[in-house]
Amino acid sequence: xxxxxxxxxxxxxxxxxxxxxxxxxxxxxxxxxxxxxxxxxxxxxxxxxxxxxxxxxxxxxxxxxxxxxxxxxxxxxxxxxxxxxxxxxxxxxxxxxxxxxxxxxxxxxxxxxxxxxxxxxxxxxxxxxxxxxxxxxxxxxxxxxxxxxxxxxxxxxxxxxxxxxxxxxxxxxxxxxxxxxxxxxxxxxxxxxxxxxxxxxxxxxxxxxxxxxxxxxxxxxxxxxxxxxxxxxxxxxxxxxxxxxxxxxxxx
Amino acid sequence: xxxxxxxxxxxxxxxxxxxxxxxxxxxxxxxxxxxxxxxxxxxxxxxxxxxxxxxxxxxxxxxxxxxxxxxxxxxxxxxxxxxxxxxxxxxxxxxxxxxxxxxxxxxxxxxxxxxxxxxxxxxxxxxxxxxxxxxxxxxxxxxxxxxxxxxxxxxxxxxxxxxxxxxxxxxxxxxxxxxxxxxxxxxxxxxxxxxxxxxxxxxxxxxxxxxxxxxxxxxxxxxxxxxxxxxxxxxxxxxxxxxxxxxxxxxxxxxxxxxxxxxxxxxxxxxxxxxxxxxxxxxxxxxxxxxxxxxxxxxxxxxxxxxxxxxxxxxxxxxxxxxxxxxxxxxxxxxxxxxxxxxxxxxxxxxxxxxxxxxxxxxxxxxxxxxxxxxxxxxxxxxxxxxxxxxxxxxxxxxxxxxxxxxxxxxxxxxxxxxxxxxxxxxxxxxxxxxxxxxxxxxxxxxxxxxxxx
Numbered sequence: 001x002x003x004x005x006x007x008x009x010x011x012x013x014x015x016x017x018x019x020x021x022x023x024x025x026x027x028x029x030x031x032x033x034x035x036x037x038x039x040x041x042x043x044x045x046x047x048x049x050x051x052x053x054x055x056x057x058x059x060x061x062x063x064x065x066x067x068x069x070x071x072x073x074x075x076x077x078x079x080x081x082x083x084x085x086x087x088x089x090x091x092x093x094x095x096x097x098x099x100x101x102x103x104x105x106x107x108x109x110x111x112x113x114x115x116x117x118x119x120x121x122x123x124x125x126x127x128x129x130x131x132x133x134x135x136x137x138x139x140x141x142x143x144x145x146x147x148x149x150x151x152x153x154x155x156x157x158x159x160x161x162x163x164x165x166x167x168x169x170x171x172x173x174x175x176x177x178x179x180x181x182x183x184x185x186x187x188x189x190x191x192x193x194x195x196x197x198x199x200x201x202x203x204x205x206x207x208x209x210x211x212x213x214x215x216x217x218x219x220x221x222x223x224x225x226x227x228x229x230x231x232x233x234x235x236x237x238x239x240x241x242x243x244x245x246x247x248x249x250x251x252x
Numbered sequence: 253x254x255x256x257x258x259x260x261x262x263x264x265x266x267x268x269x270x271x272x273x274x275x276x277x278x279x280x281x282x283x284x285x286x287x288x289x290x291x292x293x294x295x296x297x298x299x300x301x302x303x304x305x306x307x308x309x310x311x312x313x314x315x316x317x318x319x320x321x322x323x324x325x326x327x328x329x330x331x332x333x334x335x336x337x338x339x340x341x342x343x344x345x346x347x348x349x350x351x352x353x354x355x356x357x358x359x360x361x362x363x364x365x366x367x368x369x370x371x372x373x374x375x376x377x378x379x380x381x382x383x384x385x386x387x388x389x390x391x392x393x394x395x396x397x398x399x400x401x402x403x404x405x406x407x408x409x410x411x412x413x414x415x416x417x418x419x420x421x422x423x424x425x426x427x428x429x430x431x432x433x434x435x436x437x438x439x440x441x442x443x444x445x446x447x448x449x450x451x452x453x454x455x456x457x458x459x460x461x462x463x464x465x466x467x468x469x470x471x472x473x474x475x476x477x478x479x480x481x482x483x484x485x486x487x488x489x490x491x492x493x494x495x496x497x498x499x500x501x502x503x504x505x506x507x508x509x510x511x512x513x514x515x516x517x518x519x520x521x522x523x524x525x526x527x528x529x530x531x532x533x534x535x536x537x538x539x540x541x542x543x544x545x546x547x548x549x550x551x552x553x554x555x556x557x558x559x560x561x562x563x564x565x566x567x568x569x570x571x572x573x574x575x576x577x578x579x580x581x582x583x584x585x586x587x588x589x590x591x592x593x594x595x596x597x598x599x600x601x602x603x604x605x606x607x608x609x610x611x612x613x614x615x616x617x618x619x620x621x622x623x624x625x626x627x628x629x630x631x632x633x634x635x636x637x638x639x640x641x642x643x644x645x646x647x648x649x650x651x652x653x654x655x656x657x658x659x660x661x662x663x664x665x666x667x668x669x670x671x672x673x674x675x676x677x678x679x680x681x682x683x684x685x686x687x688x689x690x691x692x693x694x695x696x697x698x699x700x701x702x703x704x705x706x
Contacts, residue, residue, distance in 0.1 A: 136316030
């Protein structure tokens, strides 16, 4: 159970190797966390995530097998996690960036990005929502992206999956309104992680820990949508008003 | 097609009085004890829990996804004047008991700072009042109770005899041993409905504590309000007794036992967060302190004014705004009275202003394993939930309270850790064994029980 100050006792991370999600787990007060389930495909990254959280003093960290694109298995997977105890916060943090130019040449690569980022998220998100609704409390945190606010030439495949995911998450939040369960949509900008390693940094680039701080504060305040960093809200609002001929010519 | 996400008509988003951390429960109105039994037998995987008037501050009377038993229909009140007892349904409020019985010359044995609580809740939380040092808790005055246990069986429990362990596990058991459906408890005979009250300003916390320690036995009821914003911890001690009819004027004697208080106002639904801040509370506290006389004895006050000043404003809990508030209440042994000062200092340095800060000295504990009161000092402070650093400050105070053998009041708690709870309740295991026998399937549960792994 969350306490009155919004500190969770149990967290499920979908995409259990996501650096932003792991930083978020670290940003919760450790004394309250009793169960942290890192859901991901087996990998060295997953083993390392368990080890590093445990070494950081987080208790009850376990890894479980989860594949975002195996939608047929999502129902049983989510049930097994919730059947062994309430889950206060679910971080939906899996996603792939993909290679935009390669995907333009081979649409099958684009399908993989779409299936992971959108289809997989819709599937597991609905299963999680069903169980949060049943337990009468809990928050699903969906990591969207500013890339979904307006798709750019340079990564519109990824951007379109995040646009779809963002719309889905907002609608799901509305569906859950008043049920005790809720959805927090997080729209990070450029975050320094494995996913963005080697890419030229955008203005207002932040570390994963900065996003984590914002996520934890937003959970505490019961917010529904948040940009990370916060001022990106205004940048994106401005970018969305640009006429397409201008937006198209913008660098990157 | 019905969506699994949609609300149904009996779903209610519930919080405690502090309005923090809501969860959704399915309300189930019970007409009688047999209804309660049926509801227990029909319990789903999220269990059942009885909820009274929702005056516990935290998550004690809510259970996410569970069936919430509304026992308001179990509101019968029978006064046995010869025995001096009342037999009441669990859903009867102390307000209703007083309205029914005060005019007949009897007063409830214990009342907390609100009379808007149910008999079932008074037993579950084993509530205390300003007379704890003389009379103990509410549970100590219960002669018998009827419980629907986790198997749906009706059980008759008494404080002595073969059912004593189940009785005392239910007293202070926060509704987790079953649902109380009826109880018989002692009343206090009174000859008027007025209180004879002494009021005294104290310059600082030391004076307050010294005075209370020395003077406790002089009055049946005593409590101190502390100005939490002032560094000295100045305050006002009020002590009282039921006024004998002889103390009343001729005119007052005509309606010596009248009791029909009215709520004066309802707080409007919208208050901004942060309305209660250090500045506004400093102003309130200054006025409150100045309003009290330096010393006054034998002033006649109504029951409402003396015991339940906040019941005059319905839904006053809204003033803390949408983030809600919590009440931090601990007890520490006499020898650790210094913790009271430390706690006030820590709350002040955190910028957690409290306008309801109450200090009280407890008498002996009762046999209930989870009952809160134990001999020593208890401090209760209301603080807005949205303050930065509040969690860390209260965690520190938890450590201090537990290190001196104190503990927190479950009816107020909304944030202690399961470790803190287990450490400060050495008889938890004993209680759990009795609870497991009463509720082997674990049907009775609450958000508080889940949070504390009870």
